[in-house]
Amino acid sequence: QLQLQESGPGLVKPSETLSLTCTVSGGSIRSGHYSWAWIRQPPGKGLEWIGSIYFSGNTYYNPSLKSRVTVSLDTSKNQFSLNLSSVTVADTAVYYCARHPLIIVGVGEFDHWGQGTLVTVTS
């Protein structure tokens, strides 16, 4: 059974870089059938897609965050990571990692999610 687990600091100072890792178990991130994503949810608000990475290493980012986001793969550890630079209080959110299948054109729905981790930006 596929499981995803986010890890990383729960507190980040303004202007610093938020770094999170998603560890995948029960499946390989090297599978050519899936892409791996980060999604966030500010407290009491809706969901925002941050970015996705293909097994090939190709990345796609939300244009609203693109200048600050990097998503990367570590196939040796079956992990993928998120770096979000120059954070502000507006980046305070629960951050989820998720999987979505590759379809004939593009990607599909998010079929597996991690439990989420709250990151608070505060001085």
Next chain:
Amino acid sequence: EIVMTQSPGTLSVSPGERATLSCRASQSVGSKLAWYQQKPGQAPRLLIYGASTRATGIPARFSGSGSGTEFSLTISSLQSEDFAIYYCQQYSDWPPLTFGGGTKVEIE
């Protein structure tokens, strides 16, 4: 960017009743539309993909319909565990992948 608009924002329903949630896309997404359920303190759970296909393990009381720009999620007979927030999401045109703002289904 495709904007997803969900209505109503809150739906008050009695257990056993039928609930219909709506989702509108700002441009056609074909059938590339998913629905998720989120309970407090939990990650979203995939209910429906391809606008109308139930995900693995999802009860038959959940059904999705629509195509193009207008979609709906119907819960035929609400159970106590169905009171939650529901989100739609398009995966037709990206980046970005976009979600609706959510509909909260609460007990009347």
